[in-house]
Amino acid sequence: MEAKDIILDILKKESEPLNAGKITELSGLERKAVDKAMKALKDEDLIVSPKRCYWEVKK
Secondary structure (H helix, E strand, C coil), X not given: CCHHHHHHHHHHHCCCCECHHHHHHHHCCCHHHHHHXXXXXXXXXXXXXXXXXEEEECC
């Protein structure tokens, strides 16, 4: 499973927006991989930031 898929799964399961540090902790991925995958998810318009530095799946 790609890092993007792992991050999307985590964000879908959580009831509140998460920051990159928490996503790194929950996924077991390296922070660099999380940052790269989150940038791709943002560029693809799949995640949004309801508050600074926190992310959730776009509804």
